[in-house]
Amino acid sequence: MRAMLLDQPNQMSLETLDDPKPEEGQVLIKMTHAGICGTDTKIYQGKIPANYPLVMGHEIVGEIVGGDTTEEFKVGTRVLVDPVLFCGKCFHCCRGDTQLCPNGGIMGREVNGGFADYCVAGTTHTYKLPDEIDGKTGAAVQVLTTVLHAQDNGGVGEGDTVTVTGLGVTGLMHIQLARARGAKHVIGVSRNAHKREVALALGADAAVTHGADAKKAVLDNTGGVGADVVIECVGAMPVLAEAMDLARLGGRLIPFAIYPSGKAELPFYDLYFKELQVLNARAAKGRDFEECIKLVGDGSVDLGALVTHALPYTELNNAIQMLIEPSDERLKIILEGV
Secondary structure (H helix, E strand, O other): OEEEEEEEOOEEEEEEOOOOOOOOOEEEEEEEEEEEOHHHHHHHHOOOOOOOOEOOOOEEEEEEEEEOOOOOOOOOOEEEEOOEEOOOOOHHHHOOOHHHOOOOEEEOOOEOOOOEOEEEEEHHHEEEOOOOOOHHHHHHHHHHHHHHHHHHHOOOOOOOEEEEEOOOHHHHHHHHHHHHOOOOEEEEEOOOHHHHHHHHHOOOOEEEOOOHHHHHHHHHHHOOOOEEEEEEOOOOHHHHHHHHHHEEEEEEEEEOOOOOOOOOOOOHHHHHHOOOEEOOOOOOOHHHHHHHHHHHHOOOOOOHHHEEEEEEHHHHHHHHHHHHOOOOOOOEEEEEOO
């Protein structure tokens, strides 16, 4: 098969590899669509450790073409892949926290992923895609599972005032999901005027820039109290500090972005004085896939509106450069099988 092989950081090329061999309980999947995100970019640049040489890609949709097929997962079935690997036996797995398995990993980082003609996945890690969800949209569902997992951890629900800082792909998903879960007010915060417009079109009550405008919008929508939940999707310490400021006394903070390690300057006293709950989230659980497929299928969340570019997976190098370079209007990039 052909695959985009990352030999070492910043060195990737189209290569011919042996077709993957499914083991017992695994199916062979012909990739039709695969999303690319900031995690892939960091793996490509060497900022996230990975097992080189490597085929990246963890947002995978495809069609079963062989392997340990069953009546449920037979040849021709369109599936979405859960890329999170786990042992099923450790303390965390036995508690149902499979995303925290210390013996696990993720496709496209520890093992080969989806930027290739074929990949393998366990039938326990595949979910049928209904006909109403096309492949490009389906590839974005994996991202939505991480958003759902975070909002579950943060207890986002009916009657909440939810503020989302950063209106990239995940921020715009958080806007929609908070609305679908019955939030009373949903406020988006971004410096990007185009993305603020998209947030309003997708259900935000207000979409403003950072700083004084964000503070005013939150206070105006809460009678001067502050947001029940602030979801931070930028990954910058000053914005995390702003999120702490926008939260009400006793509010909840979900730092959804991945932050650089090392020293950090934050108004830590506010964590104490405001009695803020900080609720992190990592990856997703298998059950999140079924719920997200339903949310997208019934139109509660519109992922198609977030897909702005589609390229053959053989143009992965170009797609990564598109992610690295700033853009006002680029959102989700989907790579297609060829």
